Amino acid sequence: MRLFAAVKDIVGQREVVLDVPEGTTVAGMLDRFAGDYPRLRGLTPSILFAVNREYVQGTQVLAEGDEVALIPPVSGGTDLYETTDRPLSLDALVKAVGRNTSGAVATFLGIVREFARGRQVRYLEYDAYPEMATATMRQIGDEIRTRWPVDKIAIVHRIGRLAIGEASVAIAVSSPHRREALEACAYAIERLKEIVPIWKKEVWTDGAEWIGSTVDEYQERKREAESPPRS
Known part of the structure; x- marks a missing residue:
C-alpha cells in the first residue's frame, strides 16, 4: 500500500505491505489499518482510494497483488479529467473537488437506460481517443473558468462495455455558491457531448449501431466542434 503526505507522516513510511482476508474491501482494509494508527481516524472521511492507479469506491473488493494508494485531500490541486474502463464513483469525485472555500458541489451522473429511440437496449459500448478526450475535457474546464x-472540476467518462444501470459519465464542480456550480456542471455535460471524441454503440435486442456515425451526424458534430463556445 502506498502512502502520501499526511498519511505518510502519521505512519512513518511511504509503503507498507498488508495481508488481508479474502473478500476484504478497500474501506475495510483502511478501517483495519487505522486501528493501528488512531490519528488516521480524523482523515479517513476525506481519503480517496486508488487501486492499481485507478480511483475506486470503498466497496471495491481487493485481489491478491493489488496496489492500493491512500490519497489524502489535495490542497488547491488540479482538476480531474480522464477516461477509464472501471466503474465510476461519484462519491470519489465529490471528495476530489471539495475545498474549504466551497459552499456547493453540483454533480451529474449519466446512466445507461434500457430503452432508446423506441428500441430495447441490451448494453452500450463506448470507444474513445483517450489522449484527445482528456485534452478536450481540460478545454471545457478552461472555458468554465x-x-x-x-x-475545482472533475470530469470522468467510462469506456468499454456498460450494462443497463451503470454510470457512463460523472461530473462534479465545486464553487462558493450553488448557482455557479449548477450552471458550470450543466455546461460541462452539454459541451462534452459537442466536442469530446467519445463514441457510443447501442446494442439492441435486434441489432446494433454506432450513434452519430452517419455522414450527416458526423458533419454536424464537426461543425459543433469548430464553432466558438457558447456564452
Missing part, C-alpha cells in the same frame, strides 16, 4: 468562479 472563464465564465464562473468555480473551485
Whole structure:
C-alpha cells in the first residue's frame, strides 16, 4: 500500500505491505489499518482510494497483488479529467473537488437506460481517443473558468462495455455558491457531448449501431466542434 503526505507522516513510511482476508474491501482494509494508527481516524472521511492507479469506491473488493494508494485531500490541486474502463464513483469525485472555500458541489451522473429511440437496449459500448478526450475535457474546464468562479472540476467518462444501470459519465464542480456550480456542471455535460471524441454503440435486442456515425451526424458534430463556445 502506498502512502502520501499526511498519511505518510502519521505512519512513518511511504509503503507498507498488508495481508488481508479474502473478500476484504478497500474501506475495510483502511478501517483495519487505522486501528493501528488512531490519528488516521480524523482523515479517513476525506481519503480517496486508488487501486492499481485507478480511483475506486470503498466497496471495491481487493485481489491478491493489488496496489492500493491512500490519497489524502489535495490542497488547491488540479482538476480531474480522464477516461477509464472501471466503474465510476461519484462519491470519489465529490471528495476530489471539495475545498474549504466551497459552499456547493453540483454533480451529474449519466446512466445507461434500457430503452432508446423506441428500441430495447441490451448494453452500450463506448470507444474513445483517450489522449484527445482528456485534452478536450481540460478545454471545457478552461472555458468554465472563464465564465464562473468555480473551485475545482472533475470530469470522468467510462469506456468499454456498460450494462443497463451503470454510470457512463460523472461530473462534479465545486464553487462558493450553488448557482455557479449548477450552471458550470450543466455546461460541462452539454459541451462534452459537442466536442469530446467519445463514441457510443447501442446494442439492441435486434441489432446494433454506432450513434452519430452517419455522414450527416458526423458533419454536424464537426461543425459543433469548430464553432466558438457558447456564452
